[in-house]
Amino acid sequence: MEETLDSDPLPGLRVGLTFNLKKGVAGAAADSEAEFDQPETIDAIKRALQEAGCQVVMLEADLTLPEALRAQPLDIVFNIAEGHNGRGREAQVPALLNFFNIPSSVPMRPPCASPWTRP
Numbered sequence: 001m002e003e004t005l006d007s008d009p010l011p012g013l014r015v016g017l018t019f020n021l022k023k024g025v026a027g028a029a030a031d032s033e034a035e036f037d038q039p040e041t042i043d044a045i046k047r048a049l050q051e052a053g054c055q056v057v058m059l060e061a062d063l064t065l066p067e068a069l070r071a072q073p074l075d076i077v078f079n080i081a082e083g084h085n086g087r088g089r090e091a092q093v094p095a096l097l098n099f100f101n102i103p104s105s106v107p108m109r110p111p112c113a114s115p116w117t118r119p
Contacts, residue, residue, distance in 0.1 A: 015054040016077035018061050076103045
């Protein structure tokens, strides 16, 4: 027997979608965009959120992200971003969301999850 909910908790939510778009631009490393997403993937997630009644705010995880997060109120962020650059790039977006106190689809890692690197 299928259960149904009396009310859907999603309609009206302002959901930020953070992502890194695969653009085919050569970076410092040959595989710099290897884990970035194709436009079709990002659009599919956006459509699914919209079909659930959410208002989706698209947020590319680049150097403009901190200002974009400050510029508009969000109820939650659905994060598929890999980050901008560096070894700890996957932690950049969760750290920003934590800093701005914005709930996220991905929990923040403990502060010392990655060991310090020394030359």
